[in-house]
Amino acid sequence: MVFNFSCFRKMVMKRMRILVASIVLLNLLFTNLVVFADQNYSTTIEKNDLKNQALTYMENSVLNQTSPNNEENNSNKILNKKIIVIDPGHGGSNPGATQYGMRESDNNLSVGLKLKKLLENSGAKVIMTRETDRSVAEEGVQLKQELQARVDLVDVNNADVFISIHSNANENADVHGVMTFYYNDISKRLAVDIQKSLIEFTEATDKGTEKENFYVLRNNKIPAVLVEMGFITNKSEAIKLNDDVYRNALVNGLYNGIVNYFNELNIE
Ligand SMILES: [Zn+2]
Numbered sequence: 001m002v003f004n005f006s007c008f009r010k011m012v013m014k015r016m017r018i019l020v021a022s023i024v025l026l027n028l029l030f031t032n033l034v035v036f037a038d039q040n041y042s043t044t045i046e047k048n049d050l051k052n053q054a055l056t057y058m059e060n061s062v063l064n065q066t067s068p069n070n071e072e073n074n075s076n077k078i079l080n081k082k083i084i085v086i087d088p089g090h091g092g093s094n095p096g097a098t099q100y101g102m103r104e105s106d107n108n109l110s111v112g113l114k115l116k117k118l119l120e121n122s123g124a125k126v127i128m129t130r131e132t133d134r135s136v137a138e139e140g141v142q143l144k145q146e147l148q149a150r151v152d153l154v155d156v157n158n159a160d161v162f163i164s165i166h167s168n169a170n171e172n173a174d175v176h177g178v179m180t181f182y183y184n185d186i187s188k189r190l191a192v193d194i195q196k197s198l199i200e201f202t203e204a205t206d207k208g209t210e211k212e213n214f215y216v217l218r219n220n221k222i223p224a225v226l227v228e229m230g231f232i233t234n235k236s237e238a239i240k241l242n243d244d245v246y247r248n249a250l251v252n253g254l255y256n257g258i259v260n261y262f263n264e265l266n267i268e
Pocket of ligand 1: 089090096097104166167
């Protein structure tokens with residue numbers, strides 16, 4: 001067989017054109033699919049399924065240790081360089097409330113550490129009063145000194161807000177729900193924003209906000225709140241408080257409450 005070079009070249013060129021056309025076509029198709037998937041994703045979020053939103057968000061920003069998506073980053077620029085003290089209640093020889101083999105201090109610490117990661121991903125500077133199971137002041141000192149050691153971190157770090165995290169207890173095992181305490185007028189809005197957001201994300205019973213004379217609140221010069229995430233004396237709430245998915249919902253509630261608070265301040 002005689003090799004016809006011209007014919008071969010034509011054939012190669014034809015195949016090349018087909019190949020290029022196929023690549024262009026596939027590329028277009030793929031882009032459309034991505035856009036379509038993206039739109040579907042947006043619609044899902046718009047449906048405001050808060051639990052899914054919380055989970056998706058945690059997957060994006062905490063569990064995978066990556067930054068939140070661009071949209072979240074833009075809306076949360078407000079946290080950039082904000083100084084936030086997170087105070088996981090109790091610790092060390094003081095476990096706080098205990099029930100069903102659960103210690104309040106462990107719940108508080110777990111949620112506090114998750115919240116720290118989320119806030120830092122948005123550029124906030126986070127000061128933890130404790131990051132392990134320990135007291136903040138030296139073990140054995142009076143409770144007042146232990147609590148003052150927590151408040152002292154506000155002044156030392158020139159913080160913007162103080163968030164104390166607790167789990168509640170009651171003699172009546174039926175009592176359940178989330179509540180947020182504040183002491184002075186400068187703290188009320190922060191309490192309201194956090195409480196509202198916590199209820200949105202957890203769908204827990206809303207026990208509202210209340211003025212309360214707690215040491216860490218009344219001795220704070222900056223907006224300060226104390227969150228009671230739920231009652232460990234109520235069995236179903238205790239199970240939730242021990243559950244990682246529910247803790248993530250609490251963290252998202254706290255996080256969004258803080259973001260909303262700073263956004264509102266910025267508008268004024
Ligand atoms: Zn407590």
